[in-house]
Amino acid sequence: MAGSRLPPSTTALRVFLAVAEHGSTARAATAVNLTQSAVSKQIQTLEEHLATALFERGPSGLKLTEAGLIYRPYADAAIEQMERGARRLAERAALGRPIRLHMLAIVGERWLMERFPAFAQAHPEIDVQFTNFVSENETEEPDIDIVHGTGPWPEREAHYLFGKQVALVAAPSLLERMGGFARAADIQKMTLLQHFQMPAFWAEFTETHGLRGAVPAHTVRYGYYSVIIRAAVAGLGVALTPRCFVAEELASGALVNPLGLGFESGAGCWLTLSVATEHRPGFDALVTWLREEAELFEAMRG
Template sequence: MAGRNLPPSTTALRVFLAVARLGSTAKAAGEVHLTQSAVSKQIQALEDHLGTELFERSPAGLKPTEAGTIYRPYAEAAIEQMERGARRLAERAAIGRPIRLHMIAIAGERWLMERFPEFAQAHPEIDVQFTNFVSENEIEEADLEIVHGFGPWQDRESHYLFGRRVALVAAPAALERLGGFARAADIQKMTLLQHFQMPTFWAEFTEAHGLRGAVPAHTVRYGYYSVIIRAAVAGLGVALAPRCYVAEELASGALVNPLGLDFDSATGCWLTVNSQSERSPALDTLVAWLCEEARRFEAAG
């Protein structure tokens, strides 16, 4: 009946295995960080528990008995399983902390949200929170940020995502109403729909098309690219937008790219990693997935 019960302790199992391998209580004591007397007591307790002797004692040392030889692989398996369980829990603890992801709205609307269910299904153990705003009095610093700007940044890990290729877009009816678009300089008679955080697009466009110093007839500034796109579709003006953000409208014909006018901007959408965040397998998995999905998104756009 004794053999159906659990051993006195995992320490007893570790001591038994050390003695079986080393053939000496003195040597085993050094390995398991116990006194020789404590090692002998652990062996005795295990033998009492099992109701049989596990070692033959002689001047040459200790040698496993037939019972000890039978018991040894089971003790090894038990210790191995407990170590695996401990490692799994440690990995779970590292993965389990929520990852805080902050991003510009258009990246979520036009790219991430429709793709994220695939990631969530593949990695249900990774908890991603999509804002760093907690309350009016508390703001958590994000682990990852998707930002638009002049990357990379020397003080943080940075990965380019997409958005450098920028196109001139407008609704067909708006261009027709203004007499068409025959040359790049015609943009000067248009109303420009501009994102207030991306004012460099106009200078980059005019430089790329030999219009340095040119100004649009009127400029209307917006805070969100999704609003700019809707305004352009509604015929309120022309916009300079990353091609990947307006791919759907260009494909449907809601917007056109007159004369194929575009340019490569010095700015783009980047993923940055907070250097103060605890690095974990979950964070690395998410970063790798975001970068791969961004590569596909830009290629499709």
């Protein structure tokens, strides 16, 4: 039986609904972006398939026959269901693409990794991929980039996270070996452990404490804050580091903050994302969570 078979095509259903709505093959053709002859052909094919007339011509144009009136809600429902299915598939595909999060290694080590399991448990459907290195040949830009600096970042939306409060830290054994630390100027007799990307910390420290032009006895540069912190604990020199990254060492006594010396830097850790980033499912939830966790982190450890 003809009625037991599927319709010739979804195009035929769309054309049928367009003609039913507009009462004209010409206006329907414009609505579905087909020629008028193609619209007429689609209607003819559908009527042959159903073995019944769906339209009759009246004074004001084409109008549905009784059979057409019966068929219309079913055609409408079929198109709606297919569109809903397509949307579900698109959402599934979007969820299948991981959110790429690039960050400084110290941010992952001292902040994010110990907190992220709570987010992953609450949002198992959101796939987040982490990296702290992007090569020059990398073709896919990270969706979220946590960077250190002062900004602005052209073409990027930026949100401050933490890290502007910087402390001078050293191992107690080093201070004892060097004869103590009685005043800010004593830093000049020390070896400075410096992050190679953050040389401005020295200038900010000396400016804050009235030591403009001062230089340390020696400077050793490192590429990772985790190495600087370990070197400071080992007594290899003093370091200027965001206080939030050495909170554990200060609490345990492995490092001390002589005379409470430090400063508020113009630079800090920022969450940045391209203004053109597609906010696919889960993206906004992750950004909101990162910002909320950063606020708590700085309040507790800053």
